[in-house]
Amino acid sequence: MEILELYLKGITVALKGIPITIGVSLVAVFIGVLLGLIIALQKMSKFKIVRWPANVYVEVFRGTPLIVQALILAYGVPQLLQSNDIPFKWPYLIIPAIIVCGLNSAAYVAEVIRSGLQAVDKGQMEAARSLGMSKGMAMKLIIIPQAFRIILPALGNELITLIKETAVLSYVGVVEILRRGTLWNASSFETFPAYVGVAIVYLLLTIPLSRIVAYAEGRMAQSDRS
Known part of the structure; x- marks a missing residue:
């Protein structure tokens, strides 16, 4: 017994x-979706100068461990600023934890959103333009909603992944x-x-x-x- x-x-x-783990995960996914959508649209741009920063962002955050990113943001950034006579200290370590999880999630969600946008039938855009919609309006009202319906399960999997990955935040005091x-x-x-x-x-x-x-x-x- x-x-x-x-x-x-x-x-x-x-x-x-659980409250901290779920809270960080939900806010991080929210940040990841918002930022990931912007990055996905950048990666789909026909202009190289727009695509390049998005590609670099995705490569950096997908190519380095989350724990390293968390250590850099939680301890490295304050130390760097303080060494340059800029007084800075995170009031709560959960703040850099949420930020780094959100930034990391965005790199993965961006690829998910991009695949979702590309999965929408191209005829949808052509039909919207024939009705007099601008490209931006068609993306906002027709393409993006359909893409999010397609990728909804993948976003659910991203939340599950983040819940497990928040374990590394224990190393930065969360x-x-x-x-x-x-x-x-x-x-x-x-x-x-x-x-x-x-x-x-x-x-x-x-x-x-x-x-x-x-x-x-x-x-x-x-x-x-x-």
Whole structure:
């Protein structure tokens, strides 16, 4: 019974980190979608000077680990500014955590949105232009809404991925699920129950979300066939 209580304690401790994990993930996905849409449109531009910054952004954020990006923003940027006599300190470490997760998410979401935009039938744009719509209006009212319907399951998967990736934020002092387990392990020396509890809590979050995404994909596939 004592062993069972240890594992239950590990789960209970990890559960306390859910609000931070979910909060960071949701805000990061929101930032990722907004910024990702801009980057996707830039990457689809016919002008090289517009495409180039977007391509560099995507390559940098997809080519470096999230933990490195978090360390640079949370500790590197303040140190750099302070070394140049610019007083700066993050009031709360959750702020750079949200920013870096949002910026990282945008690099991946941009490619998802771009593929969604390209999946919309080109005849939709031609039909809109024939009705007198400008290209911008057609994108806003017709193309982008259809693209988001196509990529909705992929955005759900991005949220699931972010929930798991927020674990690296424990290394910059954000008290999310993994950090809760690590702190309890440090005080109790119950390493295995602590991290098993963390794993179970992540599963409690990701498995239901995965089922919801799969259900949404199935519903969309049925509607496309009908």
